[in-house]
Amino acid sequence: MKVLIMYASRYGATAVIAEWIAERLTIEGWETERREAREAPSAFSGYDLVLMGSGIYANGFLPEMENFIEERKDELAEVKTAFFGTAMKTECMFVKGKAMGGVQIFEKYAALTGTCIYGEMLHGEMVYARMTDTDKKGMDYFYRMAGFSELEIAERKKPRSLMNKAEVWAFTENLVKRVMKR
Numbered sequence: 001m002k003v004l005i006m007y008a009s010r011y012g013a014t015a016v017i018a019e020w021i022a023e024r025l026t027i028e029g030w031e032t033e034r035r036e037a038r039e040a041p042s043a044f045s046g047y048d049l050v051l052m053g054s055g056i057y058a059n060g061f062l063p064e065m066e067n068f069i070e071e072r073k074d075e076l077a078e079v080k081t082a083f084f085g086t087a088m089k090t091e092c093m094f095v096k097g098k099a100m101g102g103v104q105i106f107e108k109y110a111a112l113t114g115t116c117i118y119g120e121m122l123h124g125e126m127v128y129a130r131m132t133d134t135d136k137k138g139m140d141y142f143y144r145m146a147g148f149s150e151l152e153i154a155e156r157k158k159p160r161s162l163m164n165k166a167e168v169w170a171f172t173e174n175l176v177k178r179v180m181k182r
């Protein structure tokens, strides 16, 4: 089996997760190729699966991954596909009458290819001090909107990693089962 892992990562968490997935697939005896969304191969023939993953920003994939899926959707409709997201909150929340976050984020991307067999949301990490000014402003806005106290905001600005290789390998195992229909 040969898997193309396409990923988009702003601060590196998704890139590491893509590496962990590839490591586990290699142990399973599968062949893998990892590419950033901006450096997609010219064709997907020869791959048994195209796995796409992105850091989650404001409840969606990064623009480079969204563009990749949109631009290549006709070709992606000809191959098995799967998704993963890297987020601080992996579960879906219900806010003001609307479902937000979690794997339901994948629905709009899955609708474009029509070939998605599986997806999971995985835990990432957040280091405020390392963010761009634009992202810092975005986070400050979110904290204010969410009504957090100064103390809570200070807590959230501490470097936080929820990355978990066991979780990533469990996802990879689930994915293998889906592909092999075991």
Ligand SMILES: Cc1cc2nc3c(=O)[nH]c(=O)nc-3n(C[C@H](O)[C@H](O)[C@H](O)COP(=O)(O)O)c2cc1C
Pocket (backbone or CB within 6 Å): 008, 009, 010, 011, 012, 013, 014, 015, 054, 055, 056, 057, 058, 059, 060, 086, 087, 088, 089, 090, 101, 123, 124, 125, 126, 127, 131, 135, 136, 138, 139
């Ligand atoms: C501006 C900004 C917006 C974010 N939006 C979300 C979000 O909507 N939901 C979530 O769970 N995590 C959110 N995060 C956390 C990221 O998904 C997390 O840091 C992830 O590990 C980033 O992966 P990357 O380093 O591969 O880009 C956000 C982070 C930033 C900086």
